Structure formats: structure tokens, C-alpha cells
Amino acid sequence: MVWGGIKYVSFAEVMDLSSNLAKEIYNEIEGRDSKIFGLAKGGWIPAVFISRELGNRKLFSVGVRSYEGKTKGELDIYQVPKEKALETGEIAVLIDDIVDTGDTLATMKKEFEIQGYKVITAALHVKKHTSFQPDLYAVNNVIDWIVYPWEIQKKYDGVFESTSIKPAFE
DSSP: OEETTEEEOOHHHHHHHHHHHHHHHHHHHTTOOEEEEEETTTTHHHHHHHHHHHTOOOEEEEEEEEEETTEEEEEEEEEOOOOOOSSTTOEEEEEEEEESSSHHHHHHHHHHHHTTOEEEEEEEEEETTOSOOOSEEEEEEEOSEEEOGGGTTSOOTTSOOOOSOOOSOO
8 A cells, every 4th residue: 555655565465575576586596505584674574485485494684774764874784694605606595675775785795795605685675766776576666665564663754653562672
């Protein structure tokens, strides 16, 4: 649903987009061994869906952030698996929910290439103005602000507050 330049994405849509993206990833890796890395926090849920769809249990978390609500800050990488590629060219599939400026995926791609991985980048949504185009995506040239189901407890510029549940730590 789109409302005032804001698109609310349901879990059903996330599952469908993740399934479509999993098919693209499957075709790209061509049965080769791979590891899936979900970028915190938005990439975690699509990474889980994609991992299950591919039957790939080699699922890892990457801690990286640059946004607080709608405000972009400095890129903060706070957790990267220390495990290097077992052999040169081992595949790392980096998954995020959205590519806005492209800084996060571009930076993480370089980090993983340094570790010896062949990197495939993937995202559910890609903004029209991005400076980095991922290898694979479900939806391209997005202009609306995307709100995923795992973000609905947040309040964006007074537009909405969809739940009365408050975070445990404020």
C-alpha cells in the first residue's frame, strides 16, 4: 500500500519478493557452494527466507548500520564474520532489504572481496537514485520511502505510530 510517498510492505510481499530473489540467486550461483550473509537489520529477514528457499543453512549475520529513521549517518560496521573464504572464489551472497545510496552494499562487497570471496549482492528494493546497483534485486527504481513490517513500531516524522507496544529499552 502506498500512502503519501510512503510504501508499506507486508510480510506476504516480503516473502514473495524474497522467493523471487531466491530464484535469481539460484540461477546465479549455478549449484556452487555459497554462504548467505544478511546485513543488519533489514537484510536479516529476507536472508532467512532466501536461505530456507535455497535449502542453504550457511546463513550468517553482518552488523552494519547507517540510518536512524530517515536520517543517514556514517557507515558503522560493527560485526563481520572473521571466516575467510575457504578457497579463492567461494561465493558470498550479501542480502539487504533496500539499497538507498548504495554505500552499505558497496562497502561490504569490497570487505568480502578482500577476504577472498566472489561476491553477489542482492536486495529486495533498489532506489532510483542509488550510486550502487546490486547484482540482483526484486524491485528496481523505487522512489517511495519503503516501510517494512519489522519497522512499523517506529515513528517517521509524525506520520504514524502503528502500535502501542513499546521497545523494552528506550
